[in-house]
Amino acid sequence: MSSPSARARFEETVRLVVDPVRRYLWRRADPATAEDVLSETLIVLWRRHERMPADAEVVAWAIGVARLQLANANRAQRRRDRLVAKITVLDPPAAFVAEHSGPVDEEVRAILAGLRTADAEVLRLWAWDELAPREIAIVLGTTVNAATVRLHRARRRFEGEWRKTHPGSGHIETREGDEP
Structure with missing residues (x-):
């Protein structure tokens, strides 16, 4: 975000997408995971601000990013669950x-x-x-x-x-x- 106009565009984008993306995530994950994924989504939007589509498509694009971030979070949780299963005694002799x-x-x-x-x-x-x-x-x-x-x-x-x-x-x- 080098220029003030790019920063202003990003801030406007956040105002447009934060509520729809939050609703999307809250319907698909527990509240803590939803908020974590929302944060990750906003970070991705920040990093890819120059690739953001026009205003009419930006909400759908942000939800698509959130969908991918939620899939990442779910995969990470499954990996943690598998690790816990391996290191705990689930089936003692x-x-x-x-x-x-x-x-x-x-x-x-x-x-x-x-x-x-x-x-x-x-x-x-x-x-x-x-x-x-x-x-x-x-x-x-x-x-x-x-x-x-x-x-x-x-x-x-x-x-x-x-x-x-x-x-x-x-x-x-x-x-x-x-x-x-």
């Missing part, structure tokens, strides 16, 4: 499932899912990965003291949630020595 399944395991997973992400992660590192607080500190990039405190607090929160569904587990109050 049968021996692991046999050893680590049952009603208690499902309850533990449910409670972990309900905890804050940071609490669930520190508990998984400690219980599932069998890491000591010193090792947890390395994984989390914190001090041993901070990891120890986080683990202690996470265990208390987990225990509180566990007791909601298992009120009789843990310490049982006795009346030994009390007179009837």
Whole structure:
């Protein structure tokens, strides 16, 4: 955009296309993706301003650019989804499932899912990965003291949630020595 007239033309183009392109994208994607793709579309329009068609065709041209940008965003999302599927344990070995399944395991997973992400992660590192607080500190990039405190607090929160569904587990109050 070297000349003021080119800049003015681009600004006028943006005023013409932004609402139709946004409507197009919002009908085809979630709001966050739609806004990201709208931004990418405007960048493409900025870079290709000298190739923009006449005013009557500019809205359709911009929607065509948005369509291609949305296809790019969808492809990128599919690649991210495939990568996540590869690096997560979607189908654990049968021996692991046999050893680590049952009603208690499902309850533990449910409670972990309900905890804050940071609490669930520190508990998984400690219980599932069998890491000591010193090792947890390395994984989390914190001090041993901070990891120890986080683990202690996470265990208390987990225990509180566990007791909601298992009120009789843990310490049982006795009346030994009390007179009837």
